[in-house]
Amino acid sequence: MSEPLTCDVVVVGAGMTGAACALYAARAGLDVTVVDRGPVAGGTTGAGEGNLLVSDKEPGPELRLALLSLRLWADLAQELGREVEYEPKGGLVVAANPETLDALGTFADAQRAAGVTADPVPAGRLHDLEPLLAPGLAGGVHYPQDAQVMPALAAAHLLRASGARLLAGREVTRVLHTPEGTVRGVRTDRGDLHAPAVVNAAGTWGGELAARAGVSLPVLPRRGFVLVTEPLPPRIRHKVYAADYVADVASDSAALQTSPVVEGTAAGPVLIGASRERVGFDRSLSLPAVRALAAGATRLFPFLSGVRAVRTYAGFRPYLPDHLPAIGPDPRMPGLFHACGHEGAGIGLAPGTGLLIAQALTGHPPGLDLTPFRPDRFPPTAQEAEQ
Numbered sequence: 001m002s003e004p005l006t007c008d009v010v011v012v013g014a015g016m017t018g019a020a021c022a023l024y025a026a027r028a029g030l031d032v033t034v035v036d037r038g039p040v041a042g043g044t045t046g047a048g049e050g051n052l053l054v055s056d057k058e059p060g061p062e063l064r065l066a067l068l069s070l071r072l073w074a075d076l077a078q079e080l081g082r083e084v085e086y087e088p089k090g091g092l093v094v095a096a097n098p099e100t101l102d103a104l105g106t107f108a109d110a111q112r113a114a115g116v117t118a119d120p121v122p123a124g125r126l127h128d129l130e131p132l133l134a135p136g137l138a139g140g141v142h143y144p145q146d147a148q149v150m151p152a153l154a155a156a157h158l159l160r161a162s163g164a165r166l167l168a169g170r171e172v173t174r175v176l177h178t179p180e181g182t183v184r185g186v187r188t189d190r191g192d193l194h195a196p197a198v199v200n201a202a203g204t205w206g207g208e209l210a211a212r213a214g215v216s217l218p219v220l221p222r223r224g225f226v227l228v229t230e231p232l233p234p235r236i237r238h239k240v241y242a243a244d245y246v247a248d249v250a251s252d253s254a255a256l257q258t259s260p261v262v263e264g265t266a267a268g269p270v271l272i273g274a275s276r277e278r279v280g281f282d283r284s285l286s287l288p289a290v291r292a293l294a295a296g297a298t299r300l301f302p303f304l305s306g307v308r309a310v311r312t313y314a315g316f317r318p319y320l321p322d323h324l325p326a327i328g329p330d331p332r333m334p335g336l337f338h339a340c341g342h343e344g345a346g347i348g349l350a351p352g353t354g355l356l357i358a359q360a361l362t363g364h365p366p367g368l369d370l371t372p373f374r375p376d377r378f379p380p381t382a383q384e385a386e387q
Contacts, residue, residue, distance in 0.1 A: 006193045007031040007165070009361060010186050012172050012209055013201035014038075015045035016151055016347050017339050019158035020354030021199050028358040032164035033193060035186065037171035040159060041152040044203045044346060047315025049226060049263070049271050050151040051239065052348040055091040055143035056246050058107065059114035061372035062324055062345070065352045067115055068367060070145055072351035077149070080161065084154040085266045091146030091239040092121070092129055093246075094137050094300070101138040104243045108141045117144050132235055132303050146239055148263065151347050167193075175213035175336065183213075183335025197361055199337045204281075204318040206326070206340030210375075215332045218378055219341050221316035223282065225275045225289050227297070230308045231268030239263040240300060245274060252321070254278035256289055260296030262304075270304070272297040274344070276317070283314050317343045320378075327353055327373035328360050337361065338375040 009025055011018045014036035022032045036042065052073055057063040077086035095101035108118035119142040126133055126140055159166060167188075174187040175198055185194040200217075202209040207219035245259040254277065261273040275289040290312055298305045320326065320341035330336040337360060339353050352368070359366050 006185065007033045007195050009033075009197040009199060010035060010193050010195045011164070011199045011201055012036070012186065013203055013340070014040045014155070014159065014166065014168060015043050015201065015203050016041070016155045016158070016350040017203065017342065017353055018199070018201035019155045019162065020350040021201050021339050021357045022164040022354075023158050023162040024354040024358035025361055026162045026164055028362045030358075030361060032162065033167060033195070034159065034164050035167045035170050035172055035188060035193065037169065039168055040166070041155040043205070044315050044318060045155050046152045047226070047313055048151045048347050049273060050085075050149045050154070050347050051345075052147040052149065053091060053239070053345065054111070054116050054145050055093055055118075055141075057111075057345075059110050061369070062349070063111070063114055063116070064368055065349050066345070068355070069349050069352035070147065072355065073147065073149070073348075076158070076351060080157050083157050085150035086147065087149075087266060088147040089238055091143040091241070092140055093143065093241055093243055094126065094133070094140035095243045096137060098138050100243050104141055107246065118142075119144070130237055130240060132301055133240070134300055134302050142238075148239065149347065150266070154347070172209060173212065175209070175333075177214075177333060177335075181333055183333060197335050197337060199339055199357055201339045203340055203346070204316045206318055206338065210338070213333055213336055215330055215336070215375075216378070216380065217326055217338065217341070217375055218321060220278060220319045221281055222319040222343065223275075223277050223279050223314055223316055224273060224344065225286065225293060225312055225314050227272035227290060227293050227309045228311050228313070229270040229272070229304070230310050232264070232270060232307065233268075234264060235303070236262060236264040236270060236301065241274075242296070242300065256286070256292075258289060258292040258296060260293070260300050262297050262300055269310070270307070272309075278319070281316060285312070318346070319343050324372055325349065325353065326375040327356055328366070328370040328375065330375045332376055
């Protein structure tokens with residue numbers, strides 16, 4: 001006698017990507033249960049800045065996913081209202097010298113050819129966009145499509161809008177499957193959930209969940225710190241960052257890298273990033289990282305040298321070696337789907353990811369080519385190779 005199904009799909013992870021997967025799967029007519037060992041947005045989502053960016057993405061599959069997601073974010077913001085603190089404020093990337101500006105201009109030219117709005121800003125016009133910027137910068141590029149949300153609020157509202165069951169405080173210890181290797185649900189520390197499909201939206205722990213399904217996915221944590229200032233009147237109009245941020249995002253280095261990223265929030269505090277380093281799940285405070293963030297921010301906006309930083313927090317970006325997420329069905333285990341490994345872009349890429357997962361779950365043609373995001377694209381581990 002067959003076991004009764006608890007639902008059509010179990011989504012593991014109640015961060016932004018899991019919430020988006022639940023929303024679009026439910027809107028496709030599926031009965032969805034979301035499971036997380038912690039609270040909603042308790043992992044990477046809750047430690048993010050809420051960036052929805054095209055400015056830092058070169059032409060290719062990630063940029064196509066970002067453009068799709070930005071369109072979906074605009075629709076979601078209109079639907080959900082002001083609760084998610086959606087701000088289509090645009091981004092401004094600045095260059096310190098002519099050589100960096102030339103490289104930024106070449107990068108922007110390629111982005112424009114791929115559908116991004118990227119407007120060159122000469123040095124004499126930078127202060128029209130950001131009056132408090134430091135003098136002496138060589139120029140920049142304005143990206144009006146860049147936006148921001150408050151990530152924890154947005155994830156919570158997407159989950160609520162999905163109508164999915166939320167089972168917080170339950171850890172998935174195993175992905176259940178038939179003797180033939182087809183998914184039949186998950187085992188948690190509080191009982192089994194039966195379903196013909198499981199979505200791995202576990203973020204930085206996506207590799208661990210994949211291992212509990214018996215497949216490999218080389219997700220690694222990449223730590224970053226954010227400095228938060230005291231609340232201020234609106235002074236910074238855009239997301240502003242130095243051009244070398246793009247190179248840091250694409251780097252494979254495990255060492256500490258910092259590049260100044262500064263933006264205001266609807267609530268008043270200014271958020272200052274960005275740092276990257278691979279140190280496992282070590283949450284201890286790194287004074288070199290925090291000092292570098294403060295120094296970079298004051299180079300961009302000298303007025304910040306007189307502003308108090310009230311706190312700092314760390315988060316872990318889910319990093320995959322080729323800097324692309326894993327999205328779609330896993331051919332190694334029918335019924336297992338992955339939606340993780342977005343590194344620092346998961347907030348922005350979540351709606352597009354959720355829509356693509358829903359299309360895959362329901363057998364509809366995907367809105368984007370999923371080949372670059374295949375979960376099995378990485379070399380097999382030694383254990384897999386022996387099997």
